[in-house]
Amino acid sequence: MGKHSARFLMEKGAKVVGVADSKGTIVNPDGLDLDTLISLKADGCSVIEYAEGQKLKRDAVVGVExxxxxxxxxxxxxxxxxxxxxxxxxxxxxxxxxxxxDAEKYLYERGVIVVPDFIANTGGVICGAMEYQSMSQGAAMDVIAEKVHENTAQVLERAWREKITPRDAAVELATERVKRAMTTRRWSIF
Structure with a gap:
């Protein structure tokens, strides 16, 4: 997930300034070379063997600006x-x-947006459903982009409107969808 996210963001003009693995964290405010990092990992090495950055302990990644x-x-x-x-x-x-x-709530109270895991990382589930329907990889990627964008927008809009955390908004949205699906299928337990 990290490698693909980094590649996607770099293609959009972002700069990756820190990464971590089980051995440590490497940080460079001027940016890290993703291809070099990928090669290191493919060769069985740690990111801390990257030559052009500050080497830190694994958990130090939390404090990377x-x-x-x-x-x-x-x-x-x-x-x-x-x-x-x-x-x-x-x-x-x-x-x-x-x-x-509690950590998500702490960030929310300080104005940091946290897109919850079950909204942000649904690509694998969506892709599996698309494969089941015999869709091409390109079509699956289009659906993933559309669904993740749509769900993220709905969650953040609800969180803002109701003044609740994005996770709370996502849980509300998911619960509503499950209830609606169960009612449609006459499996109502609510």
Whole structure:
């Protein structure tokens, strides 16, 4: 997830300033070369072997100053003990449950937008459904882009309107959709 997110954002003009793996974090405010990092990982090396950056401990990635912070591998990375170190404007949760609820709420109260994991990283599920319907990879990618964009917009609009966290808005939206689907299929338990 991290590699693909980085590539996508770099194609849009973004600069990747920090990455981490199980061995450590590498940071360079001037930007990191994604192809070099990918080659290092393909060769079985750690990102900390990247030559042009500051090497830090693995968990130091939480404090890397950036515009968009994407946790893309492990759960429970950000919690009450380290959320105060974050220096970002937007979090897009690529991993499953990378933040505790309290950490998300802390950021929300400070004006940081957190796009919840089950909204941001649904591409695999959508792609599986598209494959089941025998759609091409290109068509699947188009549907993924459309659905993730649409769902993110709905969640953020609801969060703003109701003054609740994006996760709370996403849970409300998901619950409404499940209830509607169950009612349509006459499986109402609500």
């Amino acid at each position: 950036c515009d968009i912070w994407i946790p893309a591998a492990r759960p429970d990375v950000v919690h009450g003990d380290n959320v105060g170190q974050m220096k970002t404007k937007l979090v897009v949760e690529g991993a499953n449950i990378p933040f505790t609820y």
